[in-house]
Amino acid sequence: MSEIQKQQAPRKQVNIIRNIVLLGIVLGVLLPMLPQLIWSITHRWYFPDLIPSEWSARSWEYIVNPNTRVIRAFLNSLVIASAVTVIGIVIGVPAGKALGMYKFKLKWLVELIILAPAIVPSLAATMGIQVIFIRIGLADTMLGVILVHLIPTLPYMIVTLSGVFANYDPEFEEQARSLGANRAKTFFLITLPAVFPGIVTGSMFAFLISWGQYILTILVGGGRIITLPILLFSFTGSGDNSIASALSIVFVLPAIIILIVTSKFLSGKSSGMGGFGSI
Amino acid sequence: MTSVTLRNLQKTYDNATEPAVKDLNLEIKAGELVALLGPSGCGKTTTLKMVAGLHDVTEGEVLFNGVAVNNIKPEKREVVMVYQNYLLFPYMNVEDNIGFGLRMRKVPKAEIADRVGKMLKLVQLEGFEKRKPSQLSGGQKQRIALARALIIRPKILLLDEPLSNLDAHLRDEMREMILNIHREFGLTTIFVTHDQEEAVLLADRIALMFDGVLQQYSPPKEFYEKPRTKRIASFFGNHNRLYGVLQGTVVHTAIGDFATEQVGIPDGSKVCLVIRPQSVLLEHSGANCIKAVINRIIYMGTYIRYRITVDGNEWDIMGDPHPLAGYEEGKEACFTLPKDKIWLIPETLETQETPERI
Numbered sequence: 001m002s003e004i005q006k007q008q009a010p011r012k013q014v015n016i017i018r019n020i021v022l023l024g025i026v027l028g029v030l031l032p033m034l035p036q037l038i039w040s041i042t043h044r045w046y047f048p049d050l051i052p053s054e055w056s057a058r059s060w061e062y063i064v065n066p067n068t069r070v071i072r073a074f075l076n077s078l079v080i081a082s083a084v085t086v087i088g089i090v091i092g093v094p095a096g097k098a099l100g101m102y103k104f105k106l107k108w109l110v111e112l113i114i115l116a117p118a119i120v121p122s123l124a125a126t127m128g129i130q131v132i133f134i135r136i137g138l139a140d141t142m143l144g145v146i147l148v149h150l151i152p153t154l155p156y157m158i159v160t161l162s163g164v165f166a167n168y169d170p171e172f173e174e175q176a177r178s179l180g181a182n183r184a185k186t187f188f189l190i191t192l193p194a195v196f197p198g199i200v201t202g203s204m205f206a207f208l209i210s211w212g213q214y215i216l217t218i219l220v221g222g223g224r225i226i227t228l229p230i231l232l233f234s235f236t237g238s239g240d241n242s243i244a245s246a247l248s249i250v251f252v253l254p255a256i257i258i259l260i261v262t263s264k265f266l267s268g269k270s271s272g273m274g275g276f277g278s279i
Numbered sequence: 280m281t282s283v284t285l286r287n288l289q290k291t292y293d294n295a296t297e298p299a300v301k302d303l304n305l306e307i308k309a310g311e312l313v314a315l316l317g318p319s320g321c322g323k324t325t326t327l328k329m330v331a332g333l334h335d336v337t338e339g340e341v342l343f344n345g346v347a348v349n350n351i352k353p354e355k356r357e358v359v360m361v362y363q364n365y366l367l368f369p370y371m372n373v374e375d376n377i378g379f380g381l382r383m384r385k386v387p388k389a390e391i392a393d394r395v396g397k398m399l400k401l402v403q404l405e406g407f408e409k410r411k412p413s414q415l416s417g418g419q420k421q422r423i424a425l426a427r428a429l430i431i432r433p434k435i436l437l438l439d440e441p442l443s444n445l446d447a448h449l450r451d452e453m454r455e456m457i458l459n460i461h462r463e464f465g466l467t468t469i470f471v472t473h474d475q476e477e478a479v480l481l482a483d484r485i486a487l488m489f490d491g492v493l494q495q496y497s498p499p500k501e502f503y504e505k506p507r508t509k510r511i512a513s514f515f516g517n518h519n520r521l522y523g524v525l526q527g528t529v530v531h532t533a534i535g536d537f538a539t540e541q542v543g544i545p546d547g548s549k550v551c552l553v554i555r556p557q558s559v560l561l562e563h564s565g566a567n568c569i570k571a572v573i574n575r576i577i578y579m580g581t582y583i584r585y586r587i588t589v590d591g592n593e594w595d596i597m598g599d600p601h602p603l604a605g606y607e608e609g610k611e612a613c614f615t616l617p618k619d620k621i622w623l624i625p626e627t628l629e630t631q632e633t634p635e636r637i
Contacts, residue, residue: 189368
């Protein structure tokens with residue numbers, strides 16, 4: 001009996017340590033949100049009060065009020081991030097396939113150029129782009145903002161998808177053809193399910209990076225294209241903690257929803273990094 | 280029942296200088312089981328994929344029952360390929376994998392279920408309908424892949440290295456299954472292998488390829504008894520060699536004259552005489568006899584190996600597992616080469632061959 005106890009003891013310890021670490025991570029992520037939540041329903045909260053002295057739904061009313069810019073900004077952010085994601089997929093799938101499956105001359109250079117925006121601050125490139133966009137009339141437009149958001153998002157999209165395609169065995173497509181599937185059916189029944197986790201992972205990166213952009217949006221959008229981060233910055237700067245907190249919660253929510261929805265593609269066997277061929 | 284004809288078939292890949300398959304001519308009878316044999320990179324899989332329509336033909340024709348099918352898409356050819364690594368679709372369970380081809384043909388659901396059930400019975404995996412490919416062993420995956428191919432009743436079945444990924448005991452089982460299925464369905468079957476033993480065990484005829492070129496196309500037995508070149512002889516294992524010049528039906532060599540029954544080689548040709556280790560007799564018959572000192576005797580359990588040196592070439596001879604009087608290490612003994620077992624390879628043919636690696 002004592003031996004069994006000896007064997008179980010270390011495992012128990014590991015479990016305890018694991019749970020403590022897990023709790024720490026969860027609290028580390030969630031705790032900073034707690035003051036925001038409290039602030040968002042506060043009217044007055046002065047030092048050294050531990051809890052606010054006056055409560056109010058003012059900031060939430062402000063957010064859902066159709067006469068303010070919040071809903072507009074939210075929709076702008078949504079449209080821009082979605083468009084960036086879709087364009088990212090359209091460019092990322094063929095690019096990822098080429099990089100993941102084929103060898104060609106100067107491939108290392110192409111990879112470097114694609115990765116460059118993720119390494120070099122995109123601000124550096126955007127300064128030059130802004131001048132050109134003003135000249136060709138893309139500055140201060142939604143399209144201009146969408147295009148400039150592609151700079152920091154495409155590297156993540158392409159790298160993720162090239163990983164998926166590197167593990168992808170094109171003979172699955174041949175097998176389907178040989179069993180009687182035409183090109184279209186082969187694509188939808190075989191190729192797409194195989195690369196789908198990678199597309200989801202890459203899309204998540206693209207959406208969230210675009211969703212969180214501030215500097216690129218303000219540079220190319222010129223203050224005309226109002227997105228959530230821009231509103232958030234202006235309220236934070238103006239010192240209205242209450243509305244800034246409420247906005248930040250609205251700002252974080254989509255990210256959390258996306259993470260929950262896509263989490264099953266980020267872990268385990270169906271991971272975007274695992275792919276078709278490894279099974 | 281479908282016959283397959285390959286006529287002057289040639290394949291050059293986009294960025295290759297040398298063709299992967301060169302001017303290949305092959306006639307496969309309806310219902311025949313043919314092996315494409317050769318070392319890796321010899322063009323055998325390329326050939327198989329051209330038959331399936333999965334690779335474009337650079338030159339030449341693929342004909343089914345005498346009709347060219349070059350322009351028929353793979354999904355319309357009714358030719359199914361079973362890959363070496365099975366390629367079961369990972370997101371589908373066994374039932375959906377096997378039924379895939381029928382779904383593509385819009386067969387009613389009830390009929391699909393019925394035929395899937397029959398197929399699972401055929402490959403002895405009843406009750407596996409709902410399993411995922413990841414829950415199957417290698418042998419089971421292989422059988423599911425076979426069932427998935429057979430269910431659409433293809434005209435031609437193509438197998439890529441059907442046994443090479445399996446354990447020894449599974450190989451025997453699988454070989455039996457392939458032979459039974461081939462017999463039952465009467466399917467024209469072509470399979471690719473690098474293993475001459477696998478080819479010999481399964482095939483009615485073997486097409487041996489080296490470097491994209493067909494070397495010999497004949498029943499397995501002839502590869503052992505009548506190899507066209509020394510390289511073919513080497514590929515099919517151990518054999519003994521002796522060089523000489525042919526005059527009539529007699530080969531004159533440095534160690535004596537040997538009578539043969541082979542015809543068709545011009546008089547005065549330089550020839551390589553080959554004979555397999557088990558064909559040499561341990562007896563003194565007067566004619567076609569070699570006298571040599573036995574270098575070594577190795578007891579192998581089911582037989583005894585004798586090593587001798589004949590005109591500078593190392594010879595291996597297989598004899599009965601019972602020691603024979605007079606055949607002892609270090610002593611001279613007589614070995615007879617039966618004239619019907621001697622095979623001659625003209626040396627001129629050999630000059631076109633690349634040097635052997637064995």
